[in-house]
Amino acid sequence: MAEREVSDEDFQDILAQTRTFIQKEVIPRENEIAEKDLIPDDIRRKAADMGLFGYAIPQQWGGLGLDLTQDVELAMEFGYTSLALRSMFGTNNGIAGQVLVNFGTDEQKSEWLERIASGDVVASFALTEPEAGSNPAGLTTRAVLKDGKWTINGTKRFITNAPLADLFVVFARTRPADETGTGIAVFLVPADTAGVVVGPKDKKMGQEGAWTAEVAFDDVTVPESALVGGSEEAGYRAAMTSLARGRVHIAALAVGSAQRALDESVAFAAVTKQGGTPIGDFQLVQAMLADQQVGVSAGRALVRDAAQKYVSGEDRRIAPSVAKLYCTEMAGKVADLAVQVHGGTGYMRDVPVERIYREVRLLRLYEGTSEIQRLIIGGGLVREAKKAL
Template sequence: MALDQETMQGLLETVSRFVRERLKPLEHQVADEDAIPPDVRREIAELGLFGLSIPEEFGGLGLTMEEEVQVAFELGKTSPAFRSLVGTNNGIGSQGLILDGTEEQKRRYLPRLASGELISSFALTEPEAGSDAASLKTMATRVNGGYAINGTKRFITNAPHAGLFTVFARTDPEQPGARGVSAFLVEAGTPGLILGPNDRKMGQKGSHTCDVIFEDCHVPADALLGEREGQGFRTAMKVLDRGRLHISAICVAMAERLIEDSLRYAMERKQFGQPIAEFQLVQAMLADSRTEAYAARCMVLETARRKDRLEDVATEAACSKLFASEMVGRVADRAVQIHGGAGYMADYGVERFYRDARLFRIYEGTSQIQQLVIARNMAKELS
């Protein structure tokens, strides 16, 4: 349900002020300590950011896709660790439940996800199944009263803090590829669910991932998402458009933050007796960055509006994610160049964003997967 204009504007101003006054001053601390302070998590919950896309009837804000990306344009102007904390609750961690869960499953989990009481985690990727998600090997075998899950998931975002895992496992070994895959709602603390050590990553400190291992992890029959086997892969694919648009919006926001920081530095930093912003080659880098960020913003907003009109935007969402994630990498590189030696130093934070930005070209589907999706959909449309 779309918010009225005044309410939506108030929400955007609140998030913008929270990012500017509360989150930006903590960026170095979060990077150094690799942790978000607990009191900040409580404040994020109080603002309702864990439930942006969850329907109002379950305690969320029920934002449209266009409204969600507008919030992401503000929330993404700081360390991506803060966005990552709420991202799965609003995206892949809740949308499958919203789309395909039973009413009982929705009532049991969605209010707790919307409030931030539960952090969700999307357990799809495996050591030998990343881009080829249909080849996953984790098995869910029927046993009396439920299923026994065995297998290993890798690079699972928010797993160290998650209270609820959406786990994808093969329930029919006779069905090849996607058709034999089902999704399960597994609560943290379930016997047989084991967490590996936190991964050491190139960037995005404060956002945690780890392996999730299942060793005869017994779950009841009603843990099966939608209480239907063989629907898991379809569920995963259905939530991707929203997830890709959300990530695209975050890329736009990070790019705009880097452009703002670069412009300010260029106007203050003097060489040869004048600000470096007066030099045309520096101006060219700033202009290219602004142009590309603006193009990405327009792509994301237009695709979000089309999605809200219930149009099929699989191709456009892939285009947005491909362009925006590649774009922010170029903008981050130019930002380091504009800052010169200072851009390579940790004190300015530009090198941190340079490392943080690199992940956007990998998760929610690599750039190469986006290219395949776009090209294949083009061929289908022509035929």
């Protein structure tokens, strides 16, 4: 296992600062974030000053250099409040930034990574299309090389941070898939490139303040140096590697949201009375709290185990999918129980569990739906069994 860039002692300081920031500066403004559908500028600046836009970017490129076992501890803190906070810098550290960290050329890293880590550049991961979501193999965006330049045509949708992006990490097909590979490559496309058109901000069920939009690429021309890794074959591998890492992160985020839902439920049950008796004294309410606690505890252990296996290289495929599947489904159940514990109060806007109920629903969809995770897990188990024959 590679040596950590950040010691356990130093990381505890980072974790404590992050927890204080969220508790004192973000949680009190959750309703403001939801009502205005944006993260206030002062919160954004504080997050950038703390290094949160680049916590998972190596230190040589200006980041904090946290590994995935440390990343998930932070993610559980981020999940405790409005998920828009994490979304603001999530693609910089995660699926977009990691493509550059793991597959970019030295020139590409030098040009972009320090600015991504500082928050001066917002990077956006442009993979999903109307006919290609959890399975990138179905994408239809095309890139054609002619006279030393790539021309990209296609449409992406549900692209996180698209309205704010300075850089799009764009996945496009350069040839049909065949026995030699998928034919998918990755390109770095500055947002101000001619032909890049960002659509209006999506109106979503939840996660107010986390902006997504459709992005069209209409005869967008970029130099050969925009090809990530200088290789057409790097694309699909870059997508799969980034998504697998991201799945462990999303699982941790789900645990954080579920912990908040549980804490809100316990606090409500302890003080809210029916017929003069705190509802927390009722056994059926205690049963709901118990089910929430079991789910959160199991999810936290699973996330930490999956992160450890990813960092050591023991399992970077099945374990991330197991963690994402369980934890995101668990968060949905815990949030549902939280609304039930709150009764009619839990159905009211501006009550934390109502927001959480809506926000966590998306976690079972992005970076690979629950159905895709089941296919990855089941297929992987069968392949391993066949290898052992």
